[in-house]
Every structure is written in C-alpha cells, then in structure tokens.
Amino acid sequence: MKKLSWIEITSLYIGVIMGAGFASGRECWQFFGVFGKKGYYGAIASTVCFVLLACMLTYIARSKESSDLGKLISPFDNGIIDGIIGWVLAAIYYSMIIAMTAAGGSLLDQQFGISKVIGGAVIALLCVVTVLGDFERVSKVFRLMVPVLFTIGIITILLTIRADFPQSGAVDGYQPGRMSPSWPVSALVFMAYNTTGMITMAGSSAVNAKSSKNAYTGAVTGALCLGALTILLLRAILTDMAFSSGLDLPMLGFAGRLSPALSIIYAVILYGAVYSTGASTYYGFSTKLRPGSARRMIIIGGAAAGFLLGLTGFKRLVEFLYPAQGYIGIVFIFLIIINFIREFMRNSGKSRRAAYEE
Numbered sequence: 001m002k003k004l005s006w007i008e009i010t011s012l013y014i015g016v017i018m019g020a021g022f023a024s025g026r027e028c029w030q031f032f033g034v035f036g037k038k039g040y041y042g043a044i045a046s047t048v049c050f051v052l053l054a055c056m057l058t059y060i061a062r063s064k065e066s067s068d069l070g071k072l073i074s075p076f077d078n079g080i081i082d083g084i085i086g087w088v089l090a091a092i093y094y095s096m097i098i099a100m101t102a103a104g105g106s107l108l109d110q111q112f113g114i115s116k117v118i119g120g121a122v123i124a125l126l127c128v129v130t131v132l133g134d135f136e137r138v139s140k141v142f143r144l145m146v147p148v149l150f151t152i153g154i155i156t157i158l159l160t161i162r163a164d165f166p167q168s169g170a171v172d173g174y175q176p177g178r179m180s181p182s183w184p185v186s187a188l189v190f191m192a193y194n195t196t197g198m199i200t201m202a203g204s205s206a207v208n209a210k211s212s213k214n215a216y217t218g219a220v221t222g223a224l225c226l227g228a229l230t231i232l233l234l235r236a237i238l239t240d241m242a243f244s245s246g247l248d249l250p251m252l253g254f255a256g257r258l259s260p261a262l263s264i265i266y267a268v269i270l271y272g273a274v275y276s277t278g279a280s281t282y283y284g285f286s287t288k289l290r291p292g293s294a295r296r297m298i299i300i301g302g303a304a305a306g307f308l309l310g311l312t313g314f315k316r317l318v319e320f321l322y323p324a325q326g327y328i329g330i331v332f333i334f335l336i337i338i339n340f341i342r343e344f345m346r347n348s349g350k351s352r353r354a355a356y357e358e
Contacts, residue, residue: 003210004139009218010225011146012139013054016201016280017194017226018146023153023273024103025250028233031186033244034174042187043234047227049191053333054219056340057202062215063343067203069287073332075339086288089332092196092325093284097127097303100278102310104271106248111267116311123271123278124307128300130279131286135204138283145272152269153229153251156262160236160254169242179323192329194226197277199332200284 004012022028032039057072064071069089070082104123105116130137180186202219209215236254237244244250252270256263282303289295 002136004205004208004214004218005210006214006218006221008139008143009205009209009214010222011142012201012205012280013198013219013222014150014225014229015142015146015276016198018149018153018229018273018276022194022230022233022277023149023270024107024248024252025233025237025244025254026248027190028230029237029244029250030177031180031190032183032230032234033237033241034176035183035186036172036174036238036241038183039186039234039238040231042183042190043227043230045184045187046191046194047224047230050195050223050227051220053191053195053336054198054202054223055216056336057199058206058215058219060336060339060343061203061206062209062212063347065207067200067207067287069199069203069284072199072203073335073339075335075342085332085335088328089196089199090285090288092328093200093281094302094306095325096197096281097124097278097285097306098309100127100274100281100310101303101307102312103274104278105310107252107267107271107274110247110249111252111263119271120307120310123274124303126275127278127282128303131283131299132296135208135283138279139205139208141279142276145276149269149273149276150225150229152265153273154232156251156255156258156266157229157232157236159258159262160239160251161232163239163258165240165243165254165257167242168240169245171241174241174245177323179327188330189323189326191326192333193323193326196325196329196332197281197284200287201280 025033032042035042060072061067066072068082068086070084070086073085073089074082076082101120101123102116105118105120108114108119109116130141176182176186180189205218206215209218233251237250239254243253247253249270252263252266255266282299285302286295286299289298
C-alpha cells in the first residue's frame with residue numbers, strides 16, 4: 001500500500017480519537033468540565049501523556065516491524081500472553097461499535113428527530129463497508145474526512161468561546177462520575193482509554209510510514225492537536241456549565257445557539273466523527289480475525305449485534321463504559337512503558353556491540 005506522510009499519520013491519530021464523545025463535548029464534560037477550572041490541569045496532563053505514549057508506540061512498532069496488538073503492548077515475548085492481550089484489546093475495540101452506533105442514533109434524534117434506530121444502523125453499515133476494505137480503505141477515508149472534521153470543529157469551538165454565553169445555572173457543585181471522582185483520576189482514565197483506542201492506528205501508521213521522521217512527526221503532531229482541541233473544547237463547554245451538563249451532545253447544543261445553519265453543519269460533521277472512530281476501532285477488532293469467509297461474516301454479524309446493544313443509550317455508555325475501558329487501559333499503558341524500555345535497551349545493546357566489533 002501507499003506509504004504515509006506525517007500529515008496523513010496526523011489525520012489518523014485525530015480521526016481515531018475525534019469521535020462522538022470527544023467532538024460532541026460529552027467526554028470533555030464528563031472527565032474535565034465537572035471540575036470547573038481544575039479540569040484544565042487534567043487536560044494538560046493528559047496531553048503530555050498522549051505525546052509520550054504516541055512516541056513509545058511508534059518506537060515499538062518500528063523496532064519490532066509489527067502492528068500486532070499483542071506485540072505492541074506485551075513486553076514478555078510470549079506468544080500466549082501476546083494473544084491474550086491482543087484479544088482483550090480487540091474486545092475493547094469491539095465495544096466501541098456499541099458506543100458509536102448509540103452516538104449516531106442520539107445525534108440524529110437530537111438534531112433532526114430521526115429515529116435512533118436509523119442513525120445507529122447507518123453508522124454500523126458504514127463501519128462494515130469500510131473495515132471490509134482493510135487498512136488502506138480506512139486510511140484513505142481518514143485522509144479525506146479528518147481535515148474537514150477538524151477545521152469545522154475548531155471553528156465552532158472558537159465561535160462558542162467568542163460568544164461567551166452567560167451561565168444559565170450553577171458554576172460548581174456538579175457530581176463527577178463514580179469511576180472518575182477527581183480531576184487527577186479523570187485525567188488518567190481519559191488518557192488511558194483514548195490511548196487504548198489509538199494503539200492499532202499508532203502501530204499501523206508507524207509501520208506504514210514513509211520514514212521514521214514521518215512516523216514520529218505525525219505521532220507527535222497528532223497527539224498535540226488532540227490535546228489542543230481538548231483544552232479549547234473545555235473552554236467552550238465551561239461558558240455555560242448547566243447547559244453542557246444537561247445534554248448528551250453539548251457542542252451540538254452550542255452550535256444551535258450560535259446559528260441554526262451551523263447546528264446542521266456541525267451535526268453532519270459530528271456524524272462523520274462518529275463514523276471515523278467507529279470505523280477505526282472496529283478495524284482494530286478485525287485485525288484479530290483470520291482471513292477467510294468467516295472473517296467477513298463475523299464483521300457483519302458483530303456490527304449488527306453491536307448496533308442492537310447500542311440502543312441502550314449514549315449518555316449511559318459514556319458514564320460507565322468509557323471509564324471501565326480506561327481502567328483496563330491503565331494496565332496496558334504500564335505494559336507499553338515496560339515494553340518500550342526493554343526494546344530501547346535491547347536496541348542500545350545491539351548498537352554498543354556493533355560499535356565494539358568495529
């Protein structure tokens with residue numbers, strides 16, 4: 001397949017994270033907004049961690065010349081352990097098709113009054129069609145969609161900040177989630193589950209990069225863009241905390257307050273963000289399936305089952321599913337750090353031996 005430039009890799013990073021919870025402001029409110037201005041500490045801390053982990057994953061993937069989920073995470077060089085870790089992560093990726101179909105349903109219902117069943121079913125169908133085309137189709141979709149998604153998202157956020165809406169209710173005292181009770185814990189959980197979501201794309205883009213320079217530049221730029229977007233998004237939703245707290249999709253609500261036309265545009269863009277995250281994480285799940293006719297049927301059947309489970313509602317999924325993924329992700333991050341250190345020391349040892357032999 002075509003080798004990736006740093007700009008294309010940046011798009012992959014943004015696309016995999018900038019899904020419904022992120023672009024809608026729901027995640028940002030749940031993990032940072034409820035803490036008011038203290039939420040900025042969490043957003044900045046998570047950004048620094050994003051950059052470091054993106055570089056670690058890039059190093060591991062290029063060193064091992066592999067995007068296999070188990071090899072990216074596991075430091076043990078054990079096929080059985082690699083397989084177990086890979087399947088646990090694949091299960092987490094599969095759960096995202098549940099969340100994204102739920103988000104697609106909530107979005108069309110809130111904005112246009114269209115049944116949640118239709119909104120969720122379309123997301124499931126788009127994800128299946130994309131994933132069946134493998135990584136090349138996924139990366140092509142991201143190269144085309146993400147610049148538009150990112151640009152319109154930034155414009156809407158900046159307009160919301162500039163509008164400086166008056167607070168319509170309390171400016172403190174909001175109840176954090178039971179699984180993310182303080183801003184340091186929230187920052188860790190937020191960073192962990194988002195890192196978990198980007199592992200496949202980080203590995204695949206690193207292996208398929210034009211060069212090491214492109215791989216690292218794309219990883220760092222993508223992580224920094226996500227961090228900057230998180231901070232700006234937090235600033236926007238804090239302009240009216242009571243309003244943000246009451247909606248499944250806060251930024252869609254702010255877009256409607258700015259302009260009915262912008263609300264429609266943002267709804268379309270947000271739907272694209274839902275699709276991009278759904279497709280990328282479902283692709284991550286599909287990488288654990290063996291080639292053959294059974295793979296195709298599992299992808300189709302799995303998306304259909306995920307869609308049915310997603311009818312439980314998006315707001316509830318953000319509150320419980322995402323933090324649960326985050327706690328599992330913390331374990332994975334610990335293993336990634338050990339894996340990176342071992343791989344770095346191994347390569348350093350090889351370099352010293354080569355220099356000594358010369």
